Amino acid sequence: MANLVAPKVQQQAVSVTRKMSASLPGLRDIAAQRGLKVHHLGAGYPHPEVTDPRGFLQHQQAYFDHLREREGLNDPDVLPEYLREAYSYTDTLGPISARQTFANVYGRDWDLTLDPEKLIPTVGASGGINLICSIFEHPGQPVAYITDAPTYAGFTARVALCQYASIFSVEMDGEGPLPDGMRAQIRAAREQGFFVPFYYTVPDGHNPGGFSFSQKRREAVLQVAREEGILIVEDAPYLYINFAQPEDRAKPFFSMAPDQTVHLFTGSKIGFPGPRVGFLYSEAELEIAEGEKVPLSELALVESSSELLFHSPGALRGFEALLHEQIGDDFVERDSIWALAEDKLVVYRENRQILLDVLEKELGSYRDYFSWTIPGGGFFTVFSFLNNSRGSTVRTDDAMIENMVMEHGLVVIPMYDFYPKDARERDPGAGMNQLRLSFCFSESAGQQRRDDMREAVEAFCHAAKALVGIT
Ligand SMILES: Cc1ncc(COP(=O)(O)O)c(C=O)c1O
Known part of the structure; x- marks a missing residue:
């Protein structure tokens, strides 16, 4: 077979988020072998509890049937x-x-x-x-x-x-x-x-x-x-x-x-x-x-x-x-997308509150060691390890991230890769003390989801305290 030559093509670096999702099955196996539960605070995916497509597919079919009727078609052989x-x-x-x-x-x-x-x-x-x-x-x-x-x-x-x-x-x-x-x-x-x-x-x-x-x-x-x-x-x-x-x-x-x-x-x-x-x-x-x-x-x-x-x-x-609501046999345009979002928000609001409550409860009295953002929207908080009186600085590099999985079953995303090249040139330490914690995804639903979320954040707080030497 002839060799294909593409001298101008460059291999692009793979982002940390993609690397993490690719390595997750392997890490999950290792965590399982060590008897650890995997705690998801990494993935930025919508929660499975609010992305079950079955209800939507029924709604879509009913809407399409309605369009067919509106076309005045009764003959099933005629293509709408x-x-x-x-x-x-x-x-x-x-x-x-x-x-x-x-x-x-x-x-x-x-x-x-x-x-x-x-x-x-x-x-x-x-x-x-x-x-x-x-x-x-x-x-x-x-x-x-x-x-x-x-x-x-x-x-x-x-x-x-x-x-x-x-x-x-x-x-x-x-x-x-x-x-x-x-x-x-x-x-x-x-x-x-x-x-x-x-x-x-x-x-x-x-x-x-x-x-x-x-x-x-x-x-x-x-x-x-x-x-x-x-x-x-x-x-x-x-x-x-x-x-x-x-x-x-x-x-x-x-x-x-x-x-x-x-x-x-x-x-x-x-x-x-x-x-x-x-x-x-x-x-x-x-x-x-x-x-x-x-x-x-x-x-x-x-x-x-x-x-x-x-x-x-x-x-x-x-x-x-x-974008349509079914009212009786009829379909009417929704007034707003907010009502649709509300179905999803129930889960994200709860998860976010659990995350913030547990962080506050476990780490609230160690404000000189840690800080975290309060998400007004979206799926994430940024967690920072601060320079503290003991002078210890936690580096959130790849080795630390791997260790979080191996030792604690915690999947978290380091922030450094999200800083563009010029920002890291200005400040080589950019993001090197930060993690992105997500509260959008877990593999469970309902009460189990809430329990898993709480457990994940508790495990994270435990690990964070251990890293800075708080016992
Ligand atoms: C800021 C931002 N932009 C774009 C996307 C990708 O979205 P889409 O599925 O619409 O391509 C995401 C997904 O997580 C995102 O967080």
Whole structure:
């Protein structure tokens, strides 16, 4: 067989989260051999208790039957239009009914009139990240993306695929990215000859930051973006996995400034990850060659038509079903997505409370040793080992992570890999004293889930105290 030669191809580094999930079965065996129970505080997956698709499949079938009746079809040999469409080629925008329904419901939730012609279907939020990067990447033109330190691993992984793309990262405090730092990074990138199209972030339930940005900080960030002329790419998987009271919730960027924002919606967390439903939405206009202005949504559409051609129409119609409620024999468009999210929130709210209660109970009196973020949304808290009076510093490196599994059956994720390269160059210790603890996933349901969650956090606290020498 001939050798294939690809001299320009580079092997990309595998992220810590992927390494962990790949090594989990082996670690699980080792833990079992040692008689340890595996405690899940690592995986960022939706909980199996709220992702059983059977109820959804029944609902979807009933909705499709309703569409068939609406078409006035009684003859079972006649193919209904919705079914023909679900398995056919569509144009890149996909079925208008799915986009129109989503525009209505999402628009009501966020006080915005969404134009369904600007809703570009994507393969989850991951597809949205890919799409927005692709628009700005052209061979030979160096491009710099601004993002947080730390940032979502899927974003850094996507950026690494383009040899012309670099990340300029911005440090965060408890409210969000530092606006002055952001402005300085945009300017530094430009001075070095990079084109700077956007700032990428996850303002609600930051992954992996474990907190939500304050309203004030969002406004400051928006002002920097406006003054410097860059877009904000708002990745919003946890917008509805929100633990704040309605009156305390900060506004997503796209409801504050749809012309400055590229909003990435995904159905993965409020529905199911499997159907890969997502939308990119923006009302931004870009100046392109010769001063011509074009809507970003048109550029995204052209890019997507060559990348994807079209999203699964069946999956989009299924999502449309999810956005309808059955009332008697009829189906009516939901008023809001919040009610859908509530089914999921019951589990995440409980798990989060158990995590925070146990951390407080076990470690609350050792505040000079440990700190942790309070997640306003999402699936994670960041746990930090602090420099303490005994001078001992815990390093959360790969050896420590492996030891947590081998000695305690604890699966946790180190933070260092979430810091972009430039952040680690600025501070080689970035993330080296931090862990990402997740409260979204376990293998059990109901009371057993609650018990497992409590046990996992207790085991973690026990291990953390042992690591710093508290007995
Ligand atoms: C911040 C963030 N963006 C994107 C994704 C991927 O989502 P999707 O399933 O929609 O591709 C995740 C998943 O965990 C995430 O946390």
